[in-house]
Amino acid sequence: MDPGTAVAVVSLGIQCCQGIVGYYRSFREQDKVVSRTTACVDNLHGILVALRGMINPPGPQLNNNVLALVIKSIASCEGPVNDLKAELDKFGTNTPQATPKNKAHELVMKALYPFKESTLTKLREIVQDVRGNLSLAIETVGLDTQSRVLDSLDGLTLNFDAMRTDRNSLAGDIQNISTAISGVGDNISNVSRTVDDSRTIITGLSTSAQNIQQSINTAEQRREDAQTDQIYSSVVDWLRPIDFMPDHRAARKRHEPETGNWFLEGRPYEAWKTIPGSFLWLNGNPGCGKTILASAIIEDLARYVKSQPNSTALSFYFSFTDSQKQEYVSFLRTLLAQLCVSRRQIFPCLRDLFKAYEPLAAPVDELDECLKLVMKDFANVYLVIDALDECRNETGRGDWEDMLHWLDSLSSLNMANLHTLVTSRNEPELQNLFLPLEGSSAHWPSLTITQRSNSGDVRTYVTNQIEKDWRLKRLDSTTKEEIRCTLTNGAEGM
Numbered sequence: 001m002d003p004g005t006a007v008a009v010v011s012l013g014i015q016c017c018q019g020i021v022g023y024y025r026s027f028r029e030q031d032k033v034v035s036r037t038t039a040c041v042d043n044l045h046g047i048l049v050a051l052r053g054m055i056n057p058p059g060p061q062l063n064n065n066v067l068a069l070v071i072k073s074i075a076s077c078e079g080p081v082n083d084l085k086a087e088l089d090k091f092g093t094n095t096p097q098a099t100p101k102n103k104a105h106e107l108v109m110k111a112l113y114p115f116k117e118s119t120l121t122k123l124r125e126i127v128q129d130v131r132g133n134l135s136l137a138i139e140t141v142g143l144d145t146q147s148r149v150l151d152s153l154d155g156l157t158l159n160f161d162a163m164r165t166d167r168n169s170l171a172g173d174i175q176n177i178s179t180a181i182s183g184v185g186d187n188i189s190n191v192s193r194t195v196d197d198s199r200t201i202i203t204g205l206s207t208s209a210q211n212i213q214q215s216i217n218t219a220e221q222r223r224e225d226a227q228t229d230q231i232y233s234s235v236v237d238w239l240r241p242i243d244f245m246p247d248h249r250a251a252r253k254r255h256e257p258e259t260g261n262w263f264l265e266g267r268p269y270e271a272w273k274t275i276p277g278s279f280l281w282l283n284g285n286p287g288c289g290k291t292i293l294a295s296a297i298i299e300d301l302a303r304y305v306k307s308q309p310n311s312t313a314l315s316f317y318f319s320f321t322d323s324q325k326q327e328y329v330s331f332l333r334t335l336l337a338q339l340c341v342s343r344r345q346i347f348p349c350l351r352d353l354f355k356a357y358e359p360l361a362a363p364v365d366e367l368d369e370c371l372k373l374v375m376k377d378f379a380n381v382y383l384v385i386d387a388l389d390e391c392r393n394e395t396g397r398g399d400w401e402d403m404l405h406w407l408d409s410l411s412s413l414n415m416a417n418l419h420t421l422v423t424s425r426n427e428p429e430l431q432n433l434f435l436p437l438e439g440s441s442a443h444w445p446s447l448t449i450t451q452r453s454n455s456g457d458v459r460t461y462v463t464n465q466i467e468k469d470w471r472l473k474r475l476d477s478t479t480k481e482e483i484r485c486t487l488t489n490g491a492e493g494m
Contacts, residue, residue: 001075003067007056009078010048013130016084017045020123023091023114037120043215044127047134050208054141066140073137080129087123090114131216138212141205235346235354241337242330247317251295259289260296268447269297273304273382276416283426284449290423291317293449294386297421301382311380312342318390326391328399328406332367335383339374347374368406372413381418388424 001009024038055070091114113119263269272280284290294317301313314335319325340346346354349370353362362370375381392400410418424430426448 001071001078003055003071006071006074007052009074009081010052010055012085013048013077013081014045014052016081016088017041017048019088020084020091021045023088033117033120034115037123040124040127044130046215047131047138047212050212051134051138069140070137073134076133077130080126080133083126084123084130087119087126090119135216138209231351232340232344232346234358235350236337236340238354238358239333239337239340241334242316242325244315244317244325244334247291247319247325248295248298248315251291252299254292260293263293264296264300272419272421275419277414278419279411280421280447282421282423282447282449283430286425288449290449291386294384294421294423298384301384305380305382308380310378311382312339312378313382313384314338315384316386318385318387320390326399328391328402329361329364329367331391331399331403332364332371336367336371336374339371339378347377349373372410372415375418376415379417381415383418383420385420385422388422389427389430390424 020041021038024034027034051070051074055067055074268280272278282290282293294315298313298315305311305313315338316331316334317325318331324330336350340350347370353366353370356362388403389400391403407420407422410420
């Protein structure tokens, strides 16, 4: 390839970069992927502009060998540059119109060819290919320039030696000495200017090389971050965790302000949060407010763990009404996903399971082993399991025995960092099943929610309902108090 063709290839690359960057920047509402791609193409544009200045026309700082190497590197970029031109041609001439940002608009934009993920990925790959082909040429230009400067300095040293010899040989002729000294002064001035110019060139080349390397490092880091995010999303999606937020929001909606404080401010709860390996079973009749209290505990723990180094809070709502929320395997998958989200990372054992079984589901025993291994990586894990008795299906068993076996296995592992709180109905079968667990717990193994313990919550709830009902709020204070007392004293649940 001759120098003229090389200049044409570089100029085409510059035009393509300008077209792509201009197209994307005309669309103001860019997401992170589009912005990253635009920055990557813009960095390549800067490199090509600098390179064209070196070869058009070839500067005196480039000898024939270096120029040939640069042209050879540019020739290897001709294919990728044409690929870049082909991608730009597919964009068309219409610039996308800015519209209010919403989900439908995002879907429409992502369906357009320039905004497809595959298009953005291909552009970044082409840019990376061009930049890799040019890296050796850029480094060679820098080294050649430094070598030429050093050669110039060696030549200057020889000139100084020659001038000293001439000055000694003309010692007898004052006029000649004066003339020689004057000439030496001029030469010194020229040398000084040459050295200053050389330093300026070296500084400029060094700065350009640093900027190019910084751009390459930034692009590489962004690529690695994007790969990490993709792996993280893929693993969490593969786990298929249960979204318990609808259950949690429903419980919080039924929660009245200040209800549950009798438990959150009590000694059993404070002891459970601080004693290593603690276990607490909250039980009571249907409707006594166990799930509402569990939601308040989950909210309190979410705030509490923020002040505790390397700590996290996990939760799971079992439910009679949803078969997936009765499954032991759903319980394991959901807790693993919550642990990943708490640190925004994929743990090694989970990554191994993903590589080994995806797209199929991992075996339950391996999920169990991985979950226990990951929990040990935290200083404290606070686990809240609501409505344990509801993991039974219509046959009365379901995954009930698996869950009880899992809870029993925790006591044998002696996990001092794990604090487990379970809510369920107070049934004879449950009492018998929990007896072994109670024997291994340090303090406060169980607590029954009675009419007396939550009477304050019932009274608060009744008072708020009276004030919300336009008919009841018009009653006199004596009648209101009679209603409050009657409902509070006679309540067996909420």
